[in-house]
Amino acid sequence: MEIFLQQLINGLTLGAIYGLIAIGYTMVFGVIGMVNFAHGDVFMLSSFIALIIFLLLTQILGLASIPLALVIVLVAAMALTGLWNFMIERLAYRRLRASFRLAPLISSIGMSIFLSNFVALAQGPRNKAVPSMLDEVFKLTEGHGYDVTLSLKQILIIAVTASLLFGLWYVVEKTPLGRAQRACEQDQTMAALLGVNVDRTVSATFVIGAVLAAAAGVLYMLYYGVVNPNDGFIAGVKAFTAAVLGGIGSLPGAVLGGLLIGLVETFWAAYFSSDYKDVAAFGVLAVTLIFLPRGLLGRADVEKV
Amino acid sequence: MRTEGFLSKVKSAGLAALIMAALSFPIVAYHADMDLTRGLFLESRWPLVAILVGGTFILRLLSEFVFAWMRGRPAAATRKTKQGISPRAFHLIGFAGIGALIAFPLAAVFMLGPAGSLKWIDNYGIQILIYVMLGWGLNIVVGLAGLLDLGYVAFYAVGAYAYALLATDLGWSFWLCLPICGAIAALFGLALGFPVLRLRGDYLAIVTLAFGEITRIVAVNWTALTNGDAGISLLPKITFFGIPFSKGAEGFASHFRLPFFPIERTIFLYYLILALALLTNFLTLRLRRLPLGRVWEALREDEIACRSLGIDTVAAKLSAFAIGALIAGIAGAFFAVRQGFVSPSSFGFIESATILSIVVLGGAGSQAGNVLAAILIIGGSEFLRELDVLQEFFGYTFDPTQYRMLLVGLAMVAMMNWRPRGLVATRRPSIFLKKAKPVAVELIAEGRG
Structure with a gap:
């Protein structure tokens, strides 16, 4: 029981990170119908940006307060990653919107290969261990031979994720930008006719996706304490699985899917085999796409001829 | 009028350089290196950033002039549609x-x-x-x-x-x-x-x-x-x-x-x-x-058309x-x-991606294009291995083979944007009425399905 509770906490934390990345996939798919294969690598890039800014603040500028440094890191990583994804969309995807259906996907695969190799070149291909910080751990239950713990980092991850999701909900539901996004999602041509700037809306969608992925990157760096240029691929596939599981195009679905994937992975690793934990995620992906392509909260995809 | 045009070009190039500076700021400017105790320390590489930013500025400025010059020329659309090589x-x-x-x-x-x-x-x-x-x-x-x-x-x-x-x-x-x-x-x-x-x-x-x-x-x-x-x-x-x-x-x-x-x-x-x-x-x-x-x-x-026609x-x-x-x-x-x-x-996945990039760069469906793309990608990456003479210029940490997949990725993006149909981009119809005529890329519209 204690182990179950502990894995539940761990799984939800991991799932929160996957959920943040999954939103980037689901929003882009919703608005322009494209699987942005490079999104996982944008997430990886943001974790490196975060690490370097953190080192810059604490080592070179001599900032002593870790919480303040982390806040600056979060904001800076979000801004810079947003700019990266803005430029990626401009250079690699924008011209392909009118091309054949698989062109943007292939271009994003190329972008994914480019990003992971670029970071490996710029920062070296090996694991980088992040200095340990915020190591406080709270014990929830004691005795029974196994203590259920909740770490400060886990609380932080849940709190940051929740507040970002609230912000996202506000942007999508209550602002003109969100209204434009929902209009583009329904019918791009009609939205353009009614005066919605489609290009700008698509750009904004990519930036929002990257900002959330950057938050996930900072939290990931904090939680695991290790970053690697190859992290983007697996994390990206898992987050994509989350987006599909929740119903691609649906924002609550992405979060729900993320939490489910986090739980599946954690419980699989705890109770079956950690060697095959990636197989669990890939298996869920294949089974969902084959048997439940609409996902849990997705809408029916009506095909018009 | 002319100076205004020039100013706007410089402005656009300056903006591109500024964006490049922001993009390369943390990730290129500093290298997080590990010391013997596995602690991380930063090593600055500002000259590299300066080269990137300066290069972006110059390239952007040049491309602005080239675009302006191309716009001045008679429209490209009046040129004849390219004919593919004859089957013979x-x-x-x-x-x-x-x-x-x-x-x-x-x-x-x-x-x-x-x-x-x-x-x-x-x-x-x-x-x-x-x-x-x-x-x-x-x-x-x-x-x-x-x-x-x-x-x-x-x-x-x-x-x-x-x-x-x-x-x-x-x-x-x-x-x-x-x-x-x-x-x-x-x-x-x-x-x-x-x-x-x-x-x-x-x-x-x-x-x-x-x-x-x-x-x-x-x-x-x-x-x-x-x-x-x-x-x-x-x-x-x-x-x-x-x-x-x-x-x-x-x-x-x-x-x-x-x-x-x-x-x-x-x-x-x-x-x-x-x-x-x-x-x-x-x-x-x-x-x-x-x-x-x-x-x-x-x-x-x-x-959908296939299924409607009763094809299995x-x-x-x-x-x-x-x-x-x-x-x-x-x-x-x-x-x-x-x-x-x-x-x-x-x-690994990278092998699948390499093979796919050969097919894509070659022009999906083209047999000759595949050969050309395989020679370029695989031969090219073997060739990068030969370039270790460049180490004399860039120092011994420079390894040209590391650039292989980076270039493959960039080539895939460039190809999709520039010639989405690949290097050899004509299709010879496999079924025809009287005479097989190569179909130019511009005329191929693929079903979005």
Whole structure:
């Protein structure tokens, strides 16, 4: 029981990170119908940006307060990653919107290969261990031979994720930008006719996706304490699985899917085999796409001829 | 007026340089290095950032001027639509190419001697031809049937492991294993193709990617069968239909009264993969003329129309998967016998992406384009290895091979934006009324399905 509770906490934390990345996939798919294969690598890039800014603040500028440094890191990583994804969309995807259906996907695969190799070149291909910080751990239950713990980092991850999701909900539901996004999602041509700037809306969608992925990157760096240029691929596939599981195009679905994937992975690793934990995620992906392509909260995809 | 135009160009170039500076600020400007205690420290690289920013500024300014100049010229649309090369010339080029490929190892040995030519035949010749064959195999799935397969390397792995296991555990000869490996891979193709029948486009791509990764993870973790990360080594070497390439009296050289050179085995491997690749090509060209091949191409253009016309799309898709997998399995068996060992690290996603980029850069559906793209990508990355002279300029930490995949990624993006139909971008219709006319790229509209 204690182990179950502990894995539940761990799984939800991991799932929160996957959920943040999954939103980037689901929003882009919703608005322009494209699987942005490079999104996982944008997430990886943001974790490196975060690490370097953190080192810059604490080592070179001599900032002593870790919480303040982390806040600056979060904001800076979000801004810079947003700019990266803005430029990626401009250079690699924008011209392909009118091309054949698989062109943007292939271009994003190329972008994914480019990003992971670029970071490996710029920062070296090996694991980088992040200095340990915020190591406080709270014990929830004691005795029974196994203590259920909740770490400060886990609380932080849940709190940051929740507040970002609230912000996202506000942007999508209550602002003109969100209204434009929902209009583009329904019918791009009609939205353009009614005066919605489609290009700008698509750009904004990519930036929002990257900002959330950057938050996930900072939290990931904090939680695991290790970053690697190859992290983007697996994390990206898992987050994509989350987006599909929740119903691609649906924002609550992405979060729900993320939490489910986090739980599946954690419980699989705890109770079956950690060697095959990636197989669990890939298996869920294949089974969902084959048997439940609409996902849990997705809408029916009506095909018009 | 002119100065205003100039100012706006400088402004635009300045903006580009500013964005470059922001993009490269943390990730290029500082290198997080590890010291002996595994602690991280930063090392600044501002000159590199200055080069990038300055380069961006100059390039952007130049491109602004080039664009302005191009706008001043008569519109490009008035030029005649390009005609493809005539079928006759195409055939001639094809035969000349095959002749050159057959002559290549002999010419290399003749010019560089048995020792000097090994690198050229093995690293360039055989390596490129393996990828040409894989590219042609994947071309059936992606280029003809229009099914984007991101896990193609799984079938390659199945073929390689099948040979490794049959040869080491059962002691079967390579010539017996070759068709069996192909058949096993084809069965895998059917097995993996069956569940994904209902999926199309991007979803299909992602599921095949998942299958490819699952195959690799199983190869890593099922140690009882595959020996895990260490792989299976000491595979039996290739024989000349039973005659080993060894020095003794039983060997190939003494059997045919030739002087013995170790390179004879390599040359034989070269001709073997050349024959296998040409067989693949021949198969593809013939398949395109069969009703099956026409169904594939119809499927690629519009699946809904196919179903409306009563075409059996299930059989078409499964056969495309199975034949593509068959070719990958045979290539995998060849890879295993050439390498002498197999391990999961040879079969990662990056291999699938490389093969896919060959098909994409070559122009999906084009046989000649694949060869060109394979020479560029595989030959190019081998060539990068030769560039270690550049270390004298950039210091000893500079490794040109690291740039290989970076450039492949960039090339894929550039290709999609610049020529989404690939290097050789004409399509000759496989069915026509009176005379086959090459169809220019601009005229091809693909069903968005």
